[in-house]
Amino acid sequence: MMSSLLLLLDDIATIMDDVAVMSKMAAKKTAGVLGDDLALNAQQVSGVRAERELPVVWSVAKGSFVNKVILVPLALAISVIAPWLINPLLMVGGLFLCYEGVEKVLHTLQHKKAKTAEEAATQLALTEAQLHNMEKDKIKGAIRTDFILSAEIIVISLGTVATAAFVTKVSVLTVIAIAMTIGVYGLVALIVKIDDMGLYLTEKTSAAQQKMGHALLAFAPILMKTLTIVGTLAMFLVGGGIINHAIPLLHHFTEDAVDHLEHIPTVGSIMGALTPTLINFVIGIVAGLLVVLVVTLIKKLWPRTKTP
Template sequence: MASSLLLLLDDIATVLDDVAVMSKMAAKKTAGVLGDDLALNAQQVSGVRSDRELPVVWSVAKGSFVNKLILVPLALLISVVAPWAINPLLMLGGLFLCYEGVEKLLHSLQHKKPQTADEAQRELEHTEIDLALYEKDKVKGAIRTDFILSAEIVVISLGTVAAAGFLTKVSVLSLIAIAMTVGVYGFVALIVKIDDIGLHLTEQASSAKQRIGRGLLAFAPVLMKTLSVVGTVAMFLVGGGIINHAVPWMHHFSEGTVKYVQEIPSAGSIIGAVAQNSLNLLIGLIAGLLVLLAVGLVKKLWPKPA
């Protein structure tokens, strides 16, 4: 009995050790996607009222947990039943991200800023009327984007543990899913509340804290504007990267191009990284435009009934 218990404990310790090692490997491989995920989600939940920022982040975080709850068992099932379907499904998600990126880009170019006080007042009144709908759309959009990014994270993690046992696979995917969600939305919550933290510090007695507070208040709008741009670019980078890896000839071309420029003395590794991201960005932008044209054509051919 004692020897059986010791054997069981040894097996558990071995599994936990494998889970720890493979989780570390999976976390390293998904770090790039995590950075894009953070920028995208911070940008997606920006623009809501200050007192609604944390509730919105929490709503999206709950949606993200539900996404992972769907994706982890689904990925495990597809990897057993139809492993060939993983890349096409990821590619559809990548195309959707690129399409959303182009729509966001066009909206920002077409949206005119109010020129007069009256125009600004009318826009403010309209915003206040549609505030609940605006917030709901923000949450829906963020959860939808999170689903695609989460799918990529889960698939990358699954590839890391492809040769492992079923229990190890489940443990690693679950651990990565929980850690990524908590990490991303913890940072998002911190980012959107930077201005409130700064305001709180300006009200303190310490002059040092007041200076830090004023610095944070000045930094917050710059950060949010930057994240707005970075978040849109991340859509093309992630979407283009998924398409690039899913299409063999495209992947071989970009891989060959990156290897070629990496041979440049001194700055080869930096140029290689820039070249890879530039190719993904270009692929994502072209793919998004093509999907937008296709959607526009479908709408013209099959208009919605009045």
């Protein structure tokens, strides 16, 4: 009886050790996507009222947990039943990210900036219902984006543990899903409250704390603008990267381009390192524009009938 218990404990310890090692490997491989996830979600939840920032982040975080509850079993099931489905599904997600990126750029270009103080006041004077709808739209958009990025992270993690036992696969995916959700949305919550921390410090009596508070207040809008730009770029880079890896012709073209550029004297290594990112970016923009074009044509051919 005692020997059986010791063997069981030894097996559990071995599995836990494997899970720890593989989780670390998966975390390293998904670090780039996690960075994009952070930038995207931080800019997605920006622009809401100060008192609603943390509730919005919490709502998106809950939606993200639901995404993981759906995606982890789904990824495991697909990897067993129909592994060939993973790439097409990821490609659909990549196209959606590219489409969202183009939509954001077009919205920014079409959005009219206020030329006078009166126009600015009119734009800011939204009704409670309008603010509520805007908040709901932001939450839905952030959860949709999170779903696609989470799917890519889980698929990358699944590839890391492809040869492991089923229990180890489940454990690693669960650890990665929980850790990345807590980490990303914890940082998002911190980012959106930087201005509040700055305001709090400016009200302190210490000159050093006041100086730090003013610095944070000056830094907060710069950070949010930067994250907005980085978040939009990330949509093209992640979406284009998914499409690039899913289509062999594009993937081989990227590898050949890197091989040729790396032979250029002096700057070859730098150009070789930057080329995949630039190609993914171009693919993302082109794919997004094509999807927008197709969606626009479909809307024109089959317009929605408005109910009276």
